[in-house]
Amino acid sequence: MKKIINQPENVLDEMLNGLVYAYSNLLTRLDDSGVILNKEMKAGKVGLVSGGGSGHEPAHAGFVGQGMLDAAVCGPVFTSPTPDQIFEGIQKADQGAGVLLIIKNYSGDVMNFEMAKDLAEMEDIEVETIIVDDDIAVEDSTFTAGKRGVAGTVLVHKILGAAADKGASLSEIKALADAIVPNIKTLGVALSGATVPEVGHPGFELAEDELEFGVGIHGEPGYSRQKVAPSKELAKEIVGKLKGQFNWQAGDQYGVLVNGLGATPLMEQFVFMNDVKELLEADGLNVTFKKVGDYMTAIDMAGLSLSMIHIEEDSWLENLDHNVTTIAW
């Protein structure tokens, strides 16, 4: 393992210290916990809290700020934060209008965020939850009952964050969340495994001429391992699978997020985006939102994912374009 770290067991603490030092204008860390807070909360606004295991940087702390999240609760690498840490995040994010928890669909996260919700409700904080399960690769993978939550979660942060910023109520935000999540789908491809610092070797190995479709952001198994292929072929496979789920028609409005998994340079992400473009244009889609970069990574995994959102309401696009002050959007 070749990494720029110190003791592997200190990675979370040192990373969060480095983060809040670098962005002390925007963020604070609650004591020595994994709770990263927006420095300037807005009174009367619905609080948005997300989080989960670390190793997906810039998610989720990179999306804390005006117009997105109020708190990110950062667990150890690839491990859910505890209910009491999430509860602390909820307490700080509550500005009197209740809190929505945005949870990626992993059994540990779902359990711990739900327990934190119970703790908060005992303190009379109104809490709603939304579970994001955008990964169409597989059902019931490692750590997950049903589909996994991956990069599409960032689109959920953005759309709900804009709604909260504009003054929507908790019930309105919950209704919006329920409307958008079924319209967000993601599929990825991995060229290498990810190395958890405390483990010291990749979670899985791919040969020099192999790739795997549908690998999760913790290295969970995908659906097909095959020989490396040109970007055009990868785009065809991934767009084809997404099309099969969305069943889109010419003229439908979509948004597109190409997400690097951690070790894949922008050069490759842009080449891939160009191949995606040709397929979506051939189908006559009206693509009104696009973004390329590292948003939801798997530590140092090489590869990328494609997320698409069927934009059923123009207000969703307005929310995607709404101004934010965060590190990473």
Add this chain to the structure above:
Amino acid sequence: MKKIINQPENVLDEMLNGLVYAYSNLLTRLDDSGVILNKEMKAGKVGLVSGGGSGHEPAHAGFVGQGMLDAAVCGPVFTSPTPDQIFEGIQKADQGAGVLLIIKNYSGDVMNFEMAKDLAEMEDIEVETIIVDDDIAVEDSTFTAGKRGVAGTVLVHKILGAAADKGASLSEIKALADAIVPNIKTLGVALSGATVPEVGHPGFELAEDELEFGVGIHGEPGYSRQKVAPSKELAKEIVGKLKGQFNWQAGDQYGVLVNGLGATPLMEQFVFMNDVKELLEADGLNVTFKKVGDYMTAIDMAGLSLSMIHIEEDSWLENLDHNVTTIAW
């Protein structure tokens, strides 16, 4: 070579197409050239043009936009763009108040940008140049007479871009450039080589337990190859070398940029930033600007660099904090 590309010789063209598709709200591509333009130029503003070989994404096209560059001229991977392409960029960037060229110190770039300047002056466009040579690692490396231009160049884009946005004249911007460049210094460490798509293998190899200090952003040799060490030790070496150059005193005002080289996750960059913090705090520096992420990469090289700027004037800090509309700042 495992990369998400198609034919290696098409990488530049396809990457630029993917880029302008993804950010069609901000950028345009001039015909099928390597010239990427700010979509909304500001009449009467001094034009800022940068560029060089590709492979350093998001530099430089990611810094085109309101408040930074007006044009980025993108050559083939690790190869300078031609004088006529740079000339086209100058023509488009000229809004009647002249153009400043920001050039990283590589022999090919310096020659071609200077030739483009001559072409522009023949068309009565007033042109000034600034050569950035922030890398303190070595003198007279591969492709370079003197010191190399690396990640500190992005700070030059930012400070000059803000000055131009606020209405400074060409001579004022040239004077500001001459003042800031000697105050910007960078040193990096590589954990792996970079693979140019058309070459197909890394430009150099490091053993599993080796790293190299001072490697350039094209894989040019550094000054010391040694066994891997904890982040704290890397920070001590790099901060120590920068301190030797700046000769700083307690209370001096500095800005800090930790820059990932392409395949190094943010997790490691933030851990490193935390180690840098402790050293700078021990020396009593007044660090008023900080940033962490991938700004000037070397394709898929693992490693990072630390850039520091001695902020002699508060206006430089205001310029660093000035609002921008770009993909990557």
